[in-house]
Amino acid sequence: xxxxxxxxxxxxxxxxxxxxxxxxxxxxxxxxxxxxxxxxxxxxxxxxxxxxxxxxxxxxxxxxxxxxxxxxxxxxxxxxxxxxxxxxxxxxxxxxxxxxxxxxxxxxxxxxxxxxxxxxxxxxxxxxxxxxxxxxxxxxxxxxxxxxxxxxxxxxxxxxxxxxxxxxxxxxxxxxxxxxxxxxxxxxxxxxxxxxxxxxxxxxxxxxxxxxxxxxxxxxxxxxxxxxxxxxxxxxxxxxxxxxxxxxxxxxx
Ligand SMILES: Nc1ncnc2c1ncn2[C@@H]1O[C@H](COP(=O)(O)OP(=O)(O)OP(=O)(O)O)[C@@H](O)[C@H]1O
Ligand SMILES: [Mg+2]
Numbered sequence: 001x002x003x004x005x006x007x008x009x010x011x012x013x014x015x016x017x018x019x020x021x022x023x024x025x026x027x028x029x030x031x032x033x034x035x036x037x038x039x040x041x042x043x044x045x046x047x048x049x050x051x052x053x054x055x056x057x058x059x060x061x062x063x064x065x066x067x068x069x070x071x072x073x074x075x076x077x078x079x080x081x082x083x084x085x086x087x088x089x090x091x092x093x094x095x096x097x098x099x100x101x102x103x104x105x106x107x108x109x110x111x112x113x114x115x116x117x118x119x120x121x122x123x124x125x126x127x128x129x130x131x132x133x134x135x136x137x138x139x140x141x142x143x144x145x146x147x148x149x150x151x152x153x154x155x156x157x158x159x160x161x162x163x164x165x166x167x168x169x170x171x172x173x174x175x176x177x178x179x180x181x182x183x184x185x186x187x188x189x190x191x192x193x194x195x196x197x198x199x200x201x202x203x204x205x206x207x208x209x210x211x212x213x214x215x216x217x218x219x220x221x222x223x224x225x226x227x228x229x230x231x232x233x234x235x236x237x238x239x240x241x242x243x244x245x246x247x248x249x250x251x252x253x
Contacts, residue, residue: 002113002123003181003250004142009158010129012150013186015042016220017246018126020239021146023229024247026081030121033074035085036060037109037138038128039092046224047077047084059088063112064137065097070112079232083120095133105133106174110141131165139169144181146250151197151213152187156204181253184246185213212245 005018015038022034036043037060048054062068063085074083098105117123125138139145147162149155169175183205188194202209214220215238223233230240 001121001144002117002125002142003144003146004125004127004138005146005148006127006135006138006162007147007149007158008129008131008135008162009150009154013148013184013214014038014129015046015126016224017146017148017184017186017214017243018124019043019046019224020220020230020243021247021250022122022124023079023082023231024243025122025124025250026079027231028247028251029081031081031119033083033085033116033120033123035109035123035125035138036087037091037125037134038087039089039134040128041087041089042224043126044084044086046227046229047082048075048086049227054086054088056088056090059086059091061088061090061094064091064094064108064134067108067112070116074116079229091134092128098133106136106140109137110175113141131161136165136169136174139166139178140175142175142178144179144253146181146184148184148186148214149201150187151185151194151201152189152216153193155197156200159204180208181250182210183208184210187216188213189216210246210249212242212249214239214242214246217242 005014022032026032058073063070074085127135127138170178185198217239219234219237220239223230226233
């Protein structure tokens with residue numbers, strides 16, 4: 001199963017969710033590939049040590065722009081069952097670089113994934129905060145979407161455009177099978193704003209909202225700077241408990 005973590009709004013915990021969902025699934029014994037489709041390379045930096053510099057031709061850039069093989073760029077992490085396809089800052093140019101492409105440029109990632117998907121139980125894609133060509137490639141390649149929404153600010157603005165993009169991908173037959181697996185409330189706390197936003201989201205999305213909400217928890221941020229996921233860095237933290245519960249929900253859905 002291929003799961004994209006997406007929301008064009010920045011800073012809503014896409015990367016944090018992609019990392020900890022991928023890690024949590026790998027700890028359940030599944031073989032997991034985490035694809036970093038964001039030119040900001042945040043997920044790459046967590047798992048690949050900065051000393052180990054990734055060149056563009058060893059990253060997803062090569063796969064997207066030069067039809068490089070995906071298996072040629074996949075790296076092992078220090079954790080068993082968890083592999084990463086790293087990103088590169090040059091990925092930010094794919095919209096321009098592929099502007100004149102004659103092939104189906106929305107399906108390049110999907111094509112590349114066809115050659116590796118049998119090796120993994122779950123493929124998790126971390127997406128950039130945009131609805132550009134890279135995100136469209138992820139939507140075309142994915143079976144399911146998880147949409148993290150921060151309950152800290154303006155959560156609902158932008159969700160209509162995101163839903164329109166998902167409908168476009170389905171209706172134009174780019175990927176008729178794409179479905180939202182769930183909407184995930186992130187950065188939740190006991191403030192009135194957070195409680196109100198979470199209620200609005202539950203009213204709007206109904207059953208699509210995961211029962212699990214991810215609380216504000218600074219340990220999640222610390223794990224990143226320690227090149228780790230939350231289950232390794234602080235397995236008893238509130239963040240670890242929440243992401244473990246999300247993993248169980250994903251397995252059920
Ligand atoms: N539940 C949380 N509690 C506290 N801090 C968090 C939590 N989730 C994520 N963070 C921190 O908030 C920041 C934004 O999170 P993250 O990078 O996962 O968001 P993003 O949606 O991937 O951002 P971008 O759109 O830039 O890719 C990061 O510094 C991250 O460590
Ligand atoms: Mg991110």
